[in-house]
Structures are given as C-alpha cells and as structure tokens.
Amino acid sequence: MAVVTLQIDGHVVAVPAGTSLLAASRAAGLELPVLCHLDGLTPVGACRLCLVEIEGQGKLQPACTSEALEGQVVATNTADLRQWRRMAVELFFAEGNHVCAYCVASGACELQAMAVAVGMDHSRFPYQYPLRQVDASHPLFSLDANRCILCSRCVRVCAELEGAHVWAIAERGRHCRLVAGLDQPWGEVDACTSCGHCVEACPTGALVHKDDSTAEKQPHPAPALQRRRIHDQPGRPDP
Amino acid sequence: MSRTVIIDPVTRIEGHAKISLHLDGEGRLAGARFHVVEYRGFEKFCEGHPFTEMAGITARICGICPVSHLLAAAKTGDKLLGLTIPPAAQKLRRLLNLAQICQSHALSFFHLSSPDFLLGWECEPARRNLFGLMAADPDLARAGIRLRQFGQQILELLGGRKIHAAWAVPGGVRSPLSDGAKAWILERLPEARATARLALDRFKPLLAGPLQREQQLFGQFPSLFLGLVGVDGEWDCIDGQLRLIASDGSVLADHLNEDEYASFLAEAVEDWTYLKFPYYKPLGPQAGMYRVGPLARLNVCERIGTPWADAELAELRAHHGRVVTSSFAYHQARLVEIVACLEAIEQLVVDPDLQDRRVRLRGSLQCQEAVGVSEAPRGTLFHHYQVDDNGLITRVNLIIATGQNNLAMNRTVLQIAREFIPGPLAAGAEIGEALLNRVEAGIRCYDPCLSCSTHAAGQMPLRLQLVAADGQLLAERSRG
Numbered sequence: 010m011a012v013v014t015l016q017i018d019g020h021v022v023a024v025p026a027g028t029s030l031l032a033a034s035r036a037a038g039l040e041l042p043v044l045c046h047l048d049g050l051t052p053v054g055a056c057r058l059c060l061v062e063i064e065g066q067g068k069l070q071p072a073c074t075s076e077a078l079e080g081q082v083v084a085t086n087t088a089d090l091r092q093w094r095r096m097a098v099e100l101f102f103a104e105g106n107h108v109c110a111y112c113v114a115s116g117a118c119e120l121q122a123m124a125v126a127v128g129m130d131h132s133r134f135p136y137q138y139p140l141r142q143v144d145a146s147h148p149l150f151s152l153d154a155n156r157c158i159l160c161s162r163c164v165r166v167c168a169e170l171e172g173a174h175v176w177a178i179a180e181r182g183r184h185c186r187l188v189a190g191l192d193q194p195w196g197e198v199d200a201c202t203s204c205g206h207c208v209e210a211c212p213t214g215a216l217v218h219k220d221d222s223t224a225e226k227q228p229h230p231a232p233a234l235q236r237r238r239i240h241d242q243p244g245r246p247d248p
Numbered sequence: 249m250s251r252t253v254i255i256d257p258v259t260r261i262e263g264h265a266k267i268s269l270h271l272d273g274e275g276r277l278a279g280a281r282f283h284v285v286e287y288r289g290f291e292k293f294c295e296g297h298p299f300t301e302m303a304g305i306t307a308r309i310c311g312i313c314p315v316s317h318l319l320a321a322a323k324t325g326d327k328l329l330g331l332t333i334p335p336a337a338q339k340l341r342r343l344l345n346l347a348q349i350c351q352s353h354a355l356s357f358f359h360l361s362s363p364d365f366l367l368g369w370e371c372e373p374a375r376r377n378l379f380g381l382m383a384a385d386p387d388l389a390r391a392g393i394r395l396r397q398f399g400q401q402i403l404e405l406l407g408g409r410k411i412h413a414a415w416a417v418p419g420g421v422r423s424p425l426s427d428g429a430k431a432w433i434l435e436r437l438p439e440a441r442a443t444a445r446l447a448l449d450r451f452k453p454l455l456a457g458p459l460q461r462e463q464q465l466f467g468q469f470p471s472l473f474l475g476l477v478g479v480d481g482e483w484d485c486i487d488g489q490l491r492l493i494a495s496d497g498s499v500l501a502d503h504l505n506e507d508e509y510a511s512f513l514a515e516a517v518e519d520w521t522y523l524k525f526p527y528y529k530p531l532g533p534q535a536g537m538y539r540v541g542p543l544a545r546l547n548v549c550e551r552i553g554t555p556w557a558d559a560e561l562a563e564l565r566a567h568h569g570r571v572v573t574s575s576f577a578y579h580q581a582r583l584v585e586i587v588a589c590l591e592a593i594e595q596l597v598v599d600p601d602l603q604d605r606r607v608r609l610r611g612s613l614q615c616q617e618a619v620g621v622s623e624a625p626r627g628t629l630f631h632h633y634q635v636d637d638n639g640l641i642t643r644v645n646l647i648i649a650t651g652q653n654n655l656a657m658n659r660t661v662l663q664i665a666r667e668f669i670p671g672p673l674a675a676g677a678e679i680g681e682a683l684l685n686r687v688e689a690g691i692r693c694y695d696p697c698l699s700c701s702t703h704a705a706g707q708m709p710l711r712l713q714l715v716a717a718d719g720q721l722l723a724e725r726s727r728g
Contacts (some may be wrong), residue, residue: 043516110304110305110308111301111304111305111307111308111414112304113301121576126408143296143297143298143640145298145638145639146638147638151638155299193264195377196638203686219298219418219639220300220415220418220610220611221300222300222304222417222418223301223303223304223414224304224414225414225417225422228495
C-alpha cells in the first residue's frame with residue numbers, strides 16, 4: 010500500500026495514498042468543521058467549511074474532496090480560514106429561514122452548533138427571508154425547506170445506503186431546493202421506504218419526525234451513521 | 249375647543265401603551281382611550297407551520313407568561329390528535345400552570361404594583377418602583393422576589409428552563425417530576441407561604457385606610473365575568489369548563505364549550521389601537537363587556553377548594569359582596585390566587601402520579617380544527633387552530649386575556665379621569681401628577697400583558713396626551 014507523507018498545521022502525517030485531506034487531518038488529531046460531510050457517504054464539498062490552505066495553490070480547497078498528496082504543506086486553522094468559515098455560516102443563516110427559538114432541531118442542530126463554534130453572533134449579510142414551504146405529506150416525517158442548507162446528506166444517504174433515490178437537488182443557484190421524487194409531495198413518492206435515514210442524516214431541522222416539537226430532534230450520533238430502525242424507537246408507530 | 253390628554257408611555261406594565269383623554273369644546277371630559285401601539289402578527293406568520301410547533305412558536309409571544317401559550321397550544325394539539333392525555337400529564341401541566349400563576353402574580357404584586365400602595369401615591373415616580381421598595385422595606389422586597397423565583401424555579405425544574413420551556417407538547421408533557429424537584433419544592437413551600445402571609449398582612453389593612461378611595465374609583469362598575477371552573481364549580485386554572493356570570497352573581501352561561509367560542513364571543517376592532525375588544529356576543533359590545541383574570545376566576549367559582557385560600561376568598565366576599573366589581577380588587581385576588589396556587593402545589597407535589605413515566609401519548613391527526621383554552625395569570629386564553637390534511641396551520645386565532653379586559657380597562661381609565669377632571673379643564677391647564685398616577689395604576693390593576701394581547705413586544709413606559717376635539721395635541725406628559 011502506497012503511503013504519502015505531508016504536513017498539516019506543522020504535524021507530519023503519513024496516510025495511505027488516496028486518503029482525503031479531511032481524513033488525514035483527523036489522523037493528525039485535527040478536527041475540521043464540516044456540515045455536508047458524513048462518514049460513510051460520498052463527500053461532495055458542498056458546505057465549504059472544511060476549506061484548507063495548501064502551500065503553492067492559489068485557492069482554498071475543501072479537505073473532504075481533496076486528496077492528500079506527497080509533500081503537501083497544509084494549513085487548516087489560519088485567521089483567514091476562520092474568517093471564511095464564519096462567513097460561510099453567516100451565509101447559511103442569511104439564505105434560509107433559521108429560527109432556533111422554536112425549531113425542532115434546536116440543541117441538536119449542527120448548523121446552530123457550527124454558528125457557536127465559528128463565533129457567529131450575527132450575520133453581516135441581509136437576511137433573504139425566502140418564501141418556502143413545509144412538506145408534511147409523508148405520514149411519519151416532514152420537510153421544512155426553510156431550514157434546508159442543501160448539504161445533500163439526505164440525497165446521498167437515500168441513494169447510497171437505502172438505494173431508494175428519493176431525494177435530489179433541483180434547479181440552479183439561489184433557486185436550488187431539495188425535492189422528493191420528481192418534485193412531488195414526499196408522501197406521494199412510491200420509492201420512499203420510510204426508513205428515516207434522511208431524517209437521521211439531516212444536520213438541521215429540515216427533515217424531522219412529524220410528531221416531534223420544539224427542540225425534540227435527537228442529535229446525529231456522528232461520526233458513525235446510526236442505523237436504528239424507526240420501529241425500534243419507543244413510542245413511534247411502525248412504518 | 250375640545251382637546252385630549254395623552255399618557256404615553258404607561259409604566260410598570262408588560263408591553264407598550266399610551267392613554268388619551270378627550271375633552272369636548274367646553275373642556276369637559278368626553279372620553280378616554282387605552283391605546284396599544286404595537287403589532288406583531290403571530291396569527292399570520294404561524295400559517296404554514298406544523299401544528300406541533302405551535303407550542304414553541306406561541307410561547308415566544310411573551311416572556312412573562314409563555315407557559316400559558318404553551319399549555320393552550322398543547323391542549324389544542326391534544327384535540328387535533330384526538331388524544332386524552334395520561335393523568336400524570338394532566339397533573340404535571342396543572343403544576344406548571346400553578347407555578348406560572350404564582351410567579352406572574354408575584355411579579356405583578358411585588359415588582360409592579362406594590363410600590364404604589366406601600367410607598368404611597370404621592371411618592372415621586374423615580375422612587376415609586378421596586379428599587380424604592382427595596383430601600384424602604386428590603387425584607388418584603390426580597391421575599392417578593394424570592395416568591396417569584398419559587399414559581400420560576402418550578403418551571404425550570406419541570407421544563408428545563410425558566411422561560412420558553414417547550415415542555416408541554418401535544419399528547420402530554422416531556423418528562424415527569426424528578427425526586428430532586430419534588431424535594432426542592434417541598435423545602436421552599438413554607439417560605440413561599442410565609443411570603444404570601446406577609447403580603448396579605450401588609451396589604452389588607454391598607455384597604456380600610458389609604459386605599460379606600462381607589463377601591464371605589466378603579467374600575468368599580470358592573471360587568472360580566474368569565475373564567476374556567478371545575479366540575480363542581482370550584483376554582484380551576486387549566487381544566488374545567490367556561491362559566492360566565494353577571495355582576496349580580498347570576499350564572500349567565502355555564503359549561504360553555506370552547507369549541508363554540510365564536511358563537512358567544514365576538515371581537516370589535518377600533519382604528520386607534522391594535523388591541524381588539526372582545527365581548528359577550530348575545531349582549532352586544534356595551535352590555536356584553538366582561539372581565540377575566542384573577543378577580544373573574546374568584547367571582548365565577550363557588551369555592552377554591554383549599555382551606556387558607558377559601559378563608560381569604562370568604563373575607564374578600566364579606567367585604568365586597570358575592571361578586572366583587574371593583575377592579576382594584578384584582579390585586580387582592582392575585583394574593584388570594586397565590587395562596588390557592590401554593591396550597592394546590594403542596595397537595596399536588598406529593599401525588600405519586602407526578603412521577604409516573606407515562607406522561608405522553610403520540611398519535612396522528614384526527615381532525616382539522618380545534619380550540620384549546622387555559623387560564624393564564626391574566627385570564628382566559630383561547631387558541632384556535634385550523635390545519636390542512638397534513639397538519640399544517642391554515643388559520644390561527646388567539647384570544648388573549650388582556651384583550652378581553654380591554655373594554656373594562658378603557659372604562660376604568662374614563663372612571664378615574666372623571667374623578668380627577670370633574671369640571672371643565674381650562675385651556676393650557678397642567679395635567680396633574682395625581683391624575684397621571686391614578687390612571688396608570690388603574691390600568692395596572694389588570695396587570696395587562698400587551699406583548700400577549702397584541703402578540704406584540706416591548707417595555708411599557710407611560711405617555712398621556714390631552715387632545716382637543718379637532719385632534720390638536722394640547723398637552724402631553726410622559727414617563728419611563
């Protein structure tokens with residue numbers, strides 16, 4: 010097995026060739042902030058929080074989708090990076106309608122925790138207040154598009170773990186949105202097996218159990234994707 | 249030329265308001281208006297949200313009485329789910345509401361109103377507040393603050409936080425009472441009882457002395473009274489059914505079904521205030537004026553059901569008659585209700601049901617419209633939701649306690665102003681401090697929560713304006 014050796018924040022790390030910079034950083038004991046990444050799913054580099062500086066490269070690279078290469082000198086925690094990360098989180102908040110006060114995921118929300126972690130006490134960008142809908146047509150779960158950050162963890166977990174391919178990101182740019190089936194009400198999508206993996210994988214309160222109310226969503230047991238079945242949960246009806 | 253006196257902002261109440269006194273061409277008092285000048289629009293922006301989130305959303309209407317909205321929303325949710333919640337959940341919700349009423353009444357009496365009685369009306373406004381009370385009577389002030397803390401701490405012990413704990417949910421509550429919480433409540437109850445005793449002992453002698461005039465002056469008029477009563481007509485704060493009585497004590501309507509509130513309650517709207525004017529529909533907006541809150545609850549019930557509170561109620565009735573019609577008695581009613589809450593908490597907290605783990609049921613949507621009702625500290629609170637097939641809110645109507653007292657508050661302001669402006673007011677005449685104090689205190693009897701009543705927020709200083717018949721502002725005093 011080929012091994013590459015590189016420097017991350019001054020630590021010399023040797024990892025198997027093909028390892029991502031995110032995994033290499035973790036091997037060096039460094040935890041990078043992530044929102045779209047979930048161990049076990051294909052990385053996509055959507056959230057831009059794990060951006061790192063690589064010596065000799067003019068632009069920042071997402072650690073989750075960048076391969077660790079021999080001799081690289083990588084910085085993961087510079088003042089510039091902290092600034093960009095905070096800005097990325099501010100943009101998430103400005104782009105959607107994230108009201109922690111009554112959100113189902115408050116206390117278990119990875120976006121909320123990230124805001125605290127990056128020191129975001131307000132957004133410097135004007136809130137967009139987009140008009141978005143709640144899709145509660147599924148008998149067990151609901152999708153609140155106001156809280157979706159388009160991380161695509163649900164898309165990937167549904168495709169890669171459950172094989173159901175219910176979710177997709179539709180449209181372009183600021184019109185991007187999560188859709189079920191062929192942009193149908195979720196409850197009408199035959200492909201959905203009601204496994205609940207998407208709800209478990211969602212980092213915010215966008216995908217939730219319908220009968221949960223404010224601050225009742227359970228935190229994701231990252232890094233391992235919890236594979237509990239819906240009917241194993243006390244008090245929940247069988248799917 | 250007629251004119252108007254405006255008090256803006258009104259101080260030591262929860263929210264933001266102003267008062268205007270309107271004079272006719274001869275300078276005689278022609279009318280008085282209590283204006284609520286904020287708007288938040290909760291009923292509109294709740295639309296499109298799942299009904300399961302309504303408890304969390306509506307609790308944010310107010311930081312003083314979020315529990316009231318939480319309970320009304322949870323009860324409405326129970327009905328949408330077609331659930332009869334477990335007995336443990338019913339009792340735990342009751343405990344939560346008792347603690348809430350206790351802390352809110354303590355806030356109203358000790359923090360907001362008692363400086364008027366204990367420091368005197370003529371005490372300068374800068375000192376006539378809780379800090380003035382702390383300087384004059386630190387033991388009483390400290391006891392009052394700790395009584396409020398007692399109630400607040402129970403809210404935290406049950407719900408995890410003092411304010412905006414989303415603990416009551418459709419189907420029940422989230423957790424039972426812990427051993428530690430039970431022990432804490434039992435340990436602190438004697439001190440809370442002693443504080444209630446102290447407040448009653450300090451307040452009641454004033455009624456026969458320096459506060460006699462206020463009792464006749466502050467909202468002393470006949471009206472209807474609305475509140476929940478238990479199955480045997482006893483005092484209730486969360487379950488039970490609605491009863492409406494007249495000021496002669498006759499029961500006008502009993503066992504009113506909250507689902508049909510629109511058949512017996514109507515809301516009038518005026519263009520000079522964001523606060524609506526609910527009234528008893530069959531009698532119209534004039535004769536249908538009714539009051540809610542602690543005084544109304546004591547008026548509509550047969551008895552309270554605990555010994556000390558019943559003795560206090562008997563004393564109140566012996567002084568005023570079976571139905572107490574002076575709004576100044578709201579203060580005493582609050583103290584009686586504090587006693588009622590403490591006694592009820594004492595009985596409830598040792599009930600083993602409170603520690604039963606079966607506190608919540610889950611279910612699916614059974615109907616598309618429901619009304620939930622609970623007694624907030626300030627009176628009866630209605631939450632009315634309509635939802636679509638998937639449980640998303642399509643329409644919300646909230647009828648808030650303070651709103652239901654709106655007609656009475658306006659009438660109270662007019663009654664007080666008539667006393668202090670008996671004849672024509674000369675052009676350019678100063679608005680006296682005595683009027684300013686009494687008008688403000690008249691409103692304060694109702695402990696209005698304007699954040700709730702308009703579903704609006706803010707601090708509440710006082711502004712009073714004197715306005716001529718042609719709308720010209722003649723004089724203005726403000727404080728806060």
